[in-house]
Amino acid sequence: MTIRFGGMSRRSFLRTGAAFGVAAGAVGLKTPALAQSGLPDIQATLDGISVANYVREDYRKLYNMSDEPLWDPAKDWIRTVDWEKVRSELGGTTVRFAIGAADQESAAEGLKPFEALSGIKVELVPIPDDSIYDKAISEFISGNASFDALQFFSAWLGDFAAPGFLAPLDDFAAKWNLPLDDFYDTYRLNYGYFGGKLVGLPFDCDIQMVHLRKSVLEPILGGPIDLVNSVPTYDELIRITGEANKLGGGVAGIGLLGARGFWSTYTWEHIAAQAGMQLFDANWNPTLNTDAGMKGMETLLALAQNAIEGVSGAGWGENRAAWLGGQVAANISWQDSGTQAMRPDQSQIVDDFVTIYEPRISGGVFAPPNIAGSTSVVTATSQNPEGAFLMLAFLTTSSIMAMNEANANGVAPGYRSVLSNERLRAVSQPMKVWADSLEHAWCSPRLPGMFEMEQALGNEINRAITGQITAKEALDNGQAAWKSIMEKNGFKDGGGPVAYADVAPGLYVGGGKALPF
Amino acid sequence: MLRRVFMSVAEKPCRSDQMTTKAPLVSAAGVAKATPNRRNTGPRRRSPALRKAFPYLLLAPAMAYLLVITLYPGLFAIYQSLFVVKFLTWEWTGLGNYSAILQDREFWAALGNTAIIGGISLTLQTAIALTIAYFAYRDPFIRGWRIVYLMPMLFMPSAVAFIWKLAFNDGRVISNLLMSVGLVDGNVDWLGNVWLARMTLIVADVWQWTPFLFIIFVAALQGQDQEIEEAARLDGASWPSIFWNISLPMMRPVIVVAVTLRGIDITTMFTNVFVMTQGTPGGATETMSYFIYRQGFRMFNFGYASAASVLMLILTIIIAQTVVKRAFHSGKK
């Protein structure tokens, strides 16, 4: 019986490879309380947060990675903060962190050194990802959330912040010198701020992109794929995926997210943004069924004709599996489709794909969409908000984020200093296109009720994808639903719980900038 | 003479005490144990009041338990249905939620879907279970590995949902099999067509829950009196007529109970929808339970969701009421 090499897990590797003085529990989730005098040496611990210890051995071998940092040490918060001060002020306290169960691994890896450095004990509360919203909501409803820190889809920031569930972090960020401006604007503005206050630290910084299979599409295009010019428009994408779809062999033309709920919304937002769509006007009227919105729908429906079967039920999990399994010739999905497909233990299509610059729509803008992603917050009822803040700052620090990317575990960095690092670019195929694109990113505003709105619109778009209603009906229905949900959330007569001026800068950061190509 | 045997069985309700049986399960010793020696103690007398209260006392623990755990949420749901609820804010709306629901296209669609998918699934399950049970219960060879027929039910429902999700959608196994026998040309889009999507849910449900009915039917068939059947068989009756005229009527109360129980469960079909389709295409496979879940946990209209579940409860009670009454009546005689 052959046992594949990829059988070793990341966490088991860390336990054998690291040389920390902290006793590790059997599962590593609960570590014994640390007396201050028993804490290991700070510099030694920091030195242990390195490529050699954090990046999977098989990947390091595969890409011949040296031990040089994949980040800029000067911008790496954990190496610039005063840990002695942290220990003296907060050593011995506890923080409870609720986290999506499947992301638990990457978080737990990073937390042992945090406990060593800070003397703060962390308890992880894993929640199955499908239900993290339900669980968080239930806890918030009960009036006393039993965790101090939480990480979730950034679109829900408005839902959580508006009722006052989140603790403001500006003071802590100032006190401990968090390098906030290293974040790309689109992440800092949209994942971090609500109502002018900093309430979240960007955690998983996402962007949607277009990925193509070389072996299938290069014959159709007649040559190697040029990142800018081979597929310069969505019309061209429609054409080539149509051709690819006829080839058979179990490979469909394109994969996209067309399932009910927010998945379909994201796909539509992605395409329509290129046509110049904005979701609202300055008076908070939804503007979904404008020409740009309609153009987005038409393009989406045309692509859906060439899409893999089951597209009307494809959420991220299904889409990712189909792409990595080689079932589609192109994919409209997040940037990790471009990274994870490089890794032989996850992908059937290693070396057979490339991520291109966002195709354009005539009359529109170049607006690669910052969609989904996750942010991390401290609850307003937390007993230890400063400790929770420090933990989040630790987890989101650029070195750890850079190594998450190197491990292709789906948690993506949003720092300029990281995405421009040449060594990291060498192991992450889409990174140059990705970094360039972020300076032009489109994003939806974080409003209370946004989660519901995304669901409602997505259900309508899904009905259009399955042919039950027309594109126009879908957008009209969505628009009507949005109006009523917004009213329910306090948006009336042009005003509401969120000022348009507050969010406007984050909606499109590419205005007036020269194209990267 | 045969006809007379058939008629007499068909007219009487099925009670095995009216038929002679083989060696009883309960030995005479058991009866003797329960009976104190008459010489030493007189027959016990109970006060009439105690006698009358006795059944209530027997039921009391179960009732108390259920009341505590189910009445509170039930009342809570009814109460909540009168408000528009968003997280911590409750706004009185009286019957507002109810009138909104009755005008909600999606509510009626969910109701219809539950009836259609549930109805077809239940019918198929019952038919298959009856057939297999009837063929298997006396078979000398099958006895040992009857366990095979039970296996689907022993998996977690979420696991079963993933099995069929992989087989139909993600892994394309069913499409592949159909292609290899030439029934289809390419991969089938199970999620793109209303009836195909419903069919995948029905297949998953039938596969997993037929054993439930099977196990109950087999036990019932084995508990039946063999002599009448033997008599009929000796008289030369064919097996279909034995089945329809003897076995089936004798099983009727059991069938009713089993199908009711399964039917109630089917109305709360959730896991398969959640895993396999999430209601796609366009809501055509959204069952009531998923609708309620979506309203509550995705749209955060808890008051609305409560109202929907109250309506659903009323409906299920009405339907079950008639069935249950009949079950009690046949048991009484």
Next chain:
Amino acid sequence: MAKYRKTRGESLLLRYIVLGGWALVCLLPILWFLSIGFRPRTEVITPVPIYWPTWSLDAWHLLMSDWPIAQYLRNSVIAVAGSVIIDLILAIPAAYALSRYEFKGREDIGFYILSTRMMAPAIVAVPIFFLFKTMGLLDSVWALMLIYAAINLSLVTWIIRSYMLDIPKELEDAARTDGAGDLRILWEIIIPACLPGIITAAVIAAIFAINEFLFTLLIASTANAYTMSVALANFTGGSDGIIYNAIALVSFIAFVPILILVILIQKHLSRGLTMGAVKG
């Protein structure tokens, strides 16, 4: 059991084709899913399905090293066993009352018990969550036990009642005229008589309990109370997508104990329910 005699018109061939066919339908998906559990991730979803994969223990390593599966299994077993015991203690007397006695309100009570099964989990989940929170029982196996017992009580009661109905009244009457009290009758006659029914009901309750998902999800927050049904959910979302091979393996880890249990009591399940008047 009588010697098997063929009935006129009966075809052994048809019988075995039908039985064998359904057996294959039951078995093949299970075997295929087992093969999913023992293959690398990259071979689960491919352009054309792979039926005979490269066998690998990837999923096993993933489960064993990163998740406290033993803990989850233990919680499942405790919660399920406890809930079944609670159910039997409550349901047997209740079923006895419903099947043997005539009293006012009998139908309504019986119906109420049945109706507790009709509540859609999604809507009672939140109030139940609050209830347990105020009782301080969150994140404990006891809470799970209580919930599972409540959910399955109606099922257990009704199944046992059906079997009790079949016990001939003569048996009881004989004992009663001999002076036995009701409780002794229950304990020494009725229960032994419908033991197969009780066991059937217990097994069915166990199966339903081990599969319960939504309440477990809300009540449990740590490995103290997580059960196998929720454990599976760990592999269905998150940055690694749907990890099918892990899901398959977890399913089998939950399946095997139940299978063994059912095999052991199979005899009782299929034992004849024949009973009748005491002869002589």
